Amino acid sequence: MTVTSLNSESRRTQRRGVTVAPWRRGLLDSPGNIAITLGYVLVVAWLGIPFLRWVVFDATFSSDAAGCASGGGACWAFIGEKWRFILFGTYPVERHWRPASACILLIGLLIAACIPRFWGRGLGYAGAAGLIVAAMLLCGVPGPIVATDQWGGLPVTLFLSVGAFAGAFPLAICLALWRRSDQGGVRWLATAFIEVVRGVPLISLLYVATLLFPLMLPAGASLDKFVRAGAALTLFVAAYLAEIIRAGLQAVPRGQYEAALSLGLSQRQATLLVVLPQALRAVIPPMVNLATGMFQETTLVVIIGMFDLLNTARAAANDPNWIGYYNEAFAFVALIYFVFCFSLSRYSLWLERRFGQAKR
C-alpha cells in the first residue's frame, strides 16, 4: 500500500519538473532495466499470444458441436448453449426467472450489506426477509414446489454463502461474547463449540450433516439435505467468525467499557452500544476475507452431491453432444468467481482506506 502511494506521488512530482517521460523511468533508463523490460515483454507475448489465439482468434463463437470440433481454439458456442445450465443447473428451464431473480435479490443484499450507511438493525431484518424471499423464489412458492435437488449453479453458491454468513453473524457475536463471559458454564460451552468446529475439516462436517445426521433422527422424520448442508456451513462459519469478533473485542480498550458504566449504562448497554460497534468495525477486513474464502469453499458441497456453480460447469461438459469442453466451462465460471471475489477484495481495500482516514 504505502509503496504504491509513494510511487504515484513521486511520479506526479516528476511530471511537473523533469523532462523524462515518467513511464520510461524504471523501464528503459538503464541497460539492466531494458533487459528486464524486454524479458517481461517476451514472457507476456509467449503466454499472451497463444492465450489470445485460443480465446479470440481461433475460437468458434456461433456454431454447433460439429463446427467446434473442426476449429482449433475455444468453443464459445458451448457457453452459448450451456450458460443457462451452468448458471441454474437442473432447475426446470421454463421457470428460470425464479433462480434469476433470487440471484439478483441476493446480490442486491450483498451490495447493501457493503454500504456502511446501511449498517444497523434494519439491515439484519432486511437480510432475513431477503433470504426468506429468495428461498421462496427457489422453492417455487407460490406454485408447484421445486425440490432442492433440482437447484443448481449460481443461486446455490450465492444462497449457501450469503445465507451461511448471515446466519452465522448473530451466532458468532453471541459465541464471542460468551467466550469472554465471566460465567463458567457459558464460557465453557462456547469455547468447546468453537474449538470442536475449528478442529474439524469442513468436509467432515458436511458428511456428518448429510450421512450421520439422518440416521440419528427418529424414524419417519427427515430434514432436507440442502437445509442440513446450510446448517453445517453456518456452524462452521460461526466458529471462525466468533474468533475474529473476539479479536475485535480484545482490541477495544477496557477503559471504554468502564467509561460507559460510569456514565450510567447497564453492563448490557455498555457491551452492545459501546464495545461491540467498535469491535466489529475493527475486524471488518478479516471478516471480508472470511466471506471471500467461504464463497469459494461452498463448492465443497459437490462432495455431497449438490450442484453448485463449479459442479454445473463440470456437468455441462459431460453432455455427450458437447463432450469435453472443460476448459471453456471452467474459464466461464472462473470469470464469475473472479468478478465476485475481486470486487470483495477491492471493497475491503476501499473500506480500510475509509476507516484509516476516519481515524486520522
Place this chain on the structure above:
Amino acid sequence: MRHMLRRRAGTFIQATAVAVAMLGAVTAADAGPTLDAINARGKIKVGVGTSPGFFAPDSNGKWQGFFVDFGRALAVTVFNDPEKVEFTSSSPQQRLPSLQAGEFDVLLSGVTQTITRSFKLGFHFGPVVFYDGQGLLVKKSLGVSKGADLNGATIGIQSGTTGELNIADFFRKNKNTFKPVVIEETKELRTALESGRVDALTQDATDLAITRVQLTKPDDYVLLPERLSKEPLAPAIRSGDDRWLEVVNWTVYATIQAEELGITKANVDSLLESDDPEIKRFLGTDKSLGEAIGLDPKFAYNIVKAVGNYGEIYERNVGKGTKLDFERGYNQLWTKGGLLYSPPFR
C-alpha cells in the same frame, strides 16, 4: 485455509462409511419398507453419477443417459409416469454410504456388484444392466485386432486402479510382455496415446469410450472387444425391502424381455392386437398375470411405451448412433451371443 479444511478428509470419509454401514445394518430392519416411503413421497429418489452417455444433464437441465432411463422405467412401474423420479449425482466415495443413509431408494450410478458389497455392506443388487470390464484402446494403424497381438507394447494405465494387476495377469497368461506407463490424470493418458508415448490405454471400457471421443481424431482409434476384468454394473438397493427389490428386478427384465420379443417403442401399440399368448401376457392384454403379481397389468407396456426396450435405451444413449459409438458386446441378448437374459413372464 484450504489445507486446513481438507486435512484428514480421506480417512474421515472411510470412517464415516463404515460407521454408516454399521448403523444402517441396525436400523434397516425397523425402517419402513422403501416402497412405502416411495409411495408416500410420490416419487423415486435415484442416485446417479456423472459420465457422458450414462448420466448427464442436458442443456435444459434434464437428466439423460443409459442409467437415467432405467430410473425413469422404475418410475413407470411404480407410478406409470416417467417424470416421477428425482436424480441426484453422487461421487464414487459417498454413493454407498448415502444409499445406506436413505438418501436414495436405488443407486443407478454404475456400481459393480461384488460379494463384499452384498454380505459386508448389506446391499441387494438388481439384475446387471451393463456388463463393463477393463478394455484396451489402440490406434487403428497398429493393425491390432485382439489383446494377444500387443506383445511388447507400451500400455498407459491410470494409477490407483486395479487395472495394473489385471493387465499384468492378462499379458502373463498370454506369455507376452508389455511395458506399463502409469499416469494419474485422464487428460495426460489421452496425450500419451496421441503423442505415441504409449501404444494402448487400458481402463474400464466405458471410460475408454469416453476417452476416445475426447481424442482429436477419435476415428483413428479402436476399442478392442475383449474384457480383462468383470465389472457388472447393477442397480443397488438397501436390504430389507423384498418387494422393492422385485420391482427393480422385473423393471429391468421387462426392458430385456421386450427386446427379445421384438417389441419396440414404435410397434408396441400395434402389438396390443397380437394373438401371441406370450406377448399378450407381457403387455397385459391378458390381465391374469398382472392380477397375480399385484402390479399394474400393463406395466411392461408402459415401460416400453415410455423409454423403449433395452436395445433402444442402449442405442439411444451409448450405442452406434451416438458419439460414444459403443459396441453391444456382452450387453447383447443371450439369443445373439450376449449375456442379457430375462426370466419368463408367466
